[in-house]
Amino acid sequence: MHHRTKTNDEIILSVEHLKKRIGKRWIVQDVSFEVKAGEIFGFLGPNGAGKTTTIRMLVDLIRPTEGQVAICGFDVQKDPERALSLVGSIVENPEVYTYLTGWENLEQFARMMPGIDAARIQEVADLVGLDQRIHDKVRTYSLGMRQRLGIAQALLGRPKLLILDEPTNGLDPKGIKEMRSFIRLLAKEGLAVFVSSHLLSEIQVLCDRVAIISRGRVLAVGAVNELLDSSTGYVVWELEPSSTGEAMLADLGISIVKNVDEVLDDAIIAGFGGEAIVTQMQVDQIADIVPRLVSSGLQVRSVQKVIPTLEQLFLEMTDGEGVE
């Protein structure tokens, strides 16, 4: 599932000790990270964590109370024109006019930008896969196609950094899949992509690295799988006979979860037989344990790792301090 892009070491976005106070409240308390060329970087946090406020500072919509944002070395506050000419975003884009065609929308948008001609419009239309439909009215577009049109607009000015706020919001599973492979394609071409989301599963399959934020602070930055591996996971076992299996797991020092309802989603448990055993353990132990169970005559019907939810990961990272 893990995905790799060619990253070089060129730092495209650099955020240093960014802070924002609104009234008496520090909405963003201390956020630092870097995004490199060719990298898909996830910005992950629950609702209210401060993602949108941070993004608004990245694109100079609001002013940081403290800290710096630089794009390809250009300071967003001191040199906004140069810095922002290198950014495409679908954060607060002008509205898409549904009574116009996709092409006409791109033309409208290009009017505000120097040096964007029809050839470039065609290029971005092709790139986002709208070439067949670009001369149709936007009101005939699916939500996914409208999202793509937004990205086409963001790409018109040949940015080095693309900022996407919850890009799969409202899309159906097919649209989500398409959006993902599309974002990967852009990164492959060398674009730095910054994606915010409150969905761990979404970020996990898409991003090379993530920053996890909660209450305006970065809790961790790193590769998603590394972050998950360093936390303990839940594993659901279907063993036959079940009671013997449970006793053996316990003998092997594995901790058996008794309050299953509290830690796992009902839907996950419903997917297994009534006698599923839930353990909490270092997930990489599974490979050692399965042969032992089998060689002592147990039947292993299924073993399933359960990806922790964002909330569980947060609880672990914040040591139970909780999530807003």
Ligand SMILES: Nc1ncnc2c1ncn2[C@@H]1O[C@H](COP(=O)(O)OP(=O)(O)OP(=O)(O)O)[C@@H](O)[C@H]1O
């Ligand atoms: N202008 C403002 N005045 C007062 N409070 C604000 C303002 N802007 C944001 N907040 C508060 O700051 C917190 C963080 O908001 P922000 O929108 O950045 O979070 P978020 O992580 O993007 O969450 P969401 O996904 O819900 O938008 C929230 O509690 C929000 O109510």
